[in-house]
Amino acid sequence: MRELILLTTMDSTFASKNKKMLKDIGYKSLLARSSEESISLLEMNDEIKLAIIDIDTVEDVLSLVNHIKSKIFIPVIYTTVDKKIPINLYNDFYHSCLPKDSNEFLLENLLEAALKLFSGIRDCRIKCSLNKNNENLERREQYRAIFENDQVVMMIINPETKKIVDVNFAATRFYGWSREEMTKMSLSDISLINEDLLEKKFNLVKSQKKNYFTVKNRIRNGDVIDIEVYSGPIKIEGKNLVFEIIKNVTHRKEFENMIKKLAYYDVLTDLPNRKSFSAHLTESIKKSELNNSKIVLINLDIDYFKDVNDSFGQHVGDSLLVEVARRLEKSIRESNQVYRKGGDEFAIIINETLNQNEVSKICDRLLSQLKKPVNIEGHQIFVTGSIGVSIYPEDGTDSETLLKNSDLAMYKSKEKGKNTYHFFSEKIDLEKNLREK
Structure with missing residues (x-):
């Protein structure tokens, strides 16, 4: 077995998952549920070579880190959901941050990098x-x-x-x-x-x-x-x-960037993915609330995409998605962002205060780009798009409501024959509620 790792967390699910991953990649591990228990284990066991600390669930992390700093010399890897490390926890023993949703590949690479570096430092x-x-x-x-x-x-x-x-x-x-x-x-x-x-x-x-x-x-x-x-x-x-x-x-930096890209970007189109979209929409709402500004959220679904896949094969469908992504990016300003939410669904966040006429022009431009024929492997393919628009704060003051309402507006465009756009309105919401009853 490889080195002994001390894992400190109160999250039972995270503990079980990471103890298993550590075992699978050949490391021994000890589990502590608190800073006090962790310090006790460190004092009793000089075989511990690295500490992983869950700063989301463990209290008094600073005392634990100060103990490591004053008594022993091992690297520390913090783990947290939002990857934000408090400034008082940065020190010469902090090595890197392990995402809560990491896999064996990332865990093993971070451990190897930390242990190799600190082995050299320890000697020195x-x-x-x-x-x-x-x-x-x-x-x-x-x-x-x-x-x-x-x-x-x-x-x-x-x-x-x-x-x-x-x-x-x-x-x-x-x-x-x-x-x-x-x-x-x-x-x-x-x-x-x-x-x-x-x-x-x-x-x-x-x-x-x-x-x-x-x-x-x-x-x-x-x-x-x-x-x-x-x-x-x-x-x-x-x-x-x-x-x-x-x-x-x-x-290691290239590897970390690759992992980050895999987590936040769509592999096929190279657009930010649904996870990135959700995070950016939430962040945009916070900024708009502070600045008293608006956000335009555009939801777009490709019409007849299933027919393309069924008729020409998935590889042609994939090529079509790449071309759609390129055309959507070309239709908006660089300051705004296109996202692929999944399948044939795209979204655009516009961090500008625009009136309805200005937003309509953007939607017209998007639809115009989409309906141009696409030539793929000798096939001339025609598709259109259905668009739904919601605007912060009129149509929602949180990301969930804003997204739900832009979806409702997009489905309205589907109902009205596709290749069009609709703004969310109370009437659309009322029609939905009546259908559900």
């Missing part, structure tokens, strides 16, 4: 501790031997001038410049971090605090890569300097 704590006595020649030589021969990328920076004082051989291979070249450079030559933010991070180190952050760096061939940096204070020959350990996390 010995090296950083040399700052207490490095006036001693023997210890300075020991430090130099470790610095030179380690496979971990290391760099020493002057915090006042931001100049690179020294780099090890691993750093020269990583960045592509020689040691002589790099020691003539400053951080601004390789780092894309904002100057103000860089100054804040160095101020932390100057106050004898360790720091851990992710930033983009430029290497010799011009590529821009994502790196994780662990930095801490070190004293060499009487000078207060900054010691940095660097890890390339470009592939």
Whole structure:
């Protein structure tokens, strides 16, 4: 079995799911239901190599994290539904955020990345501790031997001038410049971090605090890569300097972006999907409420799409959906967004205060684009669209009501022969209620 992972959560479903996933990918695990229980397990078991903390359900997370910070040295992965980490929980032990709906693939990659990085950092704590006595020649030589021969990328920076004082051989291979070249450079030559933010991070180190952050760096061939940096204070020959350990996390970032895209984007059309649509609509309503502005929600369904699939096959239907997505995007401003909700259903959120005449022009433009013939594999295909429109706040002050009412208006367009649009009205709602009775 692989390393022992401590999982702290009060969510029984989440606990069961993740303990099973950890077992399936070869990790041992312990479960704690509170910060107190977690601290107790950490004190009794020095085999624990990483902590996963559910910040949605566990109380007094800060005490637990402070214990990890002061007593042991293991990475921390937070898990939460909304992926928003409180600022007071950011520290040099926080590694990444695990979505509540993650899978084995994502979990395994996050664990491997965290454990590998902190293994290197843990080894280098010995090296950083040399700052207490490095006036001693023997210890300075020991430090130099470790610095030179380690496979971990290391760099020493002057915090006042931001100049690179020294780099090890691993750093020269990583960045592509020689040691002589790099020691003539400053951080601004390789780092894309904002100057103000860089100054804040160095101020932390100057106050004898360790720091851990992710930033983009430029290497010799011009590529821009994502790196994780662990930095801490070190004293060499009487000078207060900054010691940095660097890890390339470009592939992990690409992987995280891929996972995010799979979660929030439609694979076929590359449009934001239903999950993204729901989140953006809720966020748009919050902003409109603050700004006293309006939102136009357009629901669109392709007419006769089933006939296309039945007549020409699903692959032709898929090609049609891609073309429809392209035409819809072309018909609206870049500041607005088209979503594929699923199947042949699309939605458009317009964050503008428009009158009914202006919205009608947009709907006419959308319908005009849709009814143009589409040529796919030698077939000339004709489709139209049915549109329903609801407007915030007149037709609803929450996303559920706004969406329901735009759906009702869209079904009205279907009833009236398709290839048209309708605005939601109380009359449409009344007709629906009468039908249900």
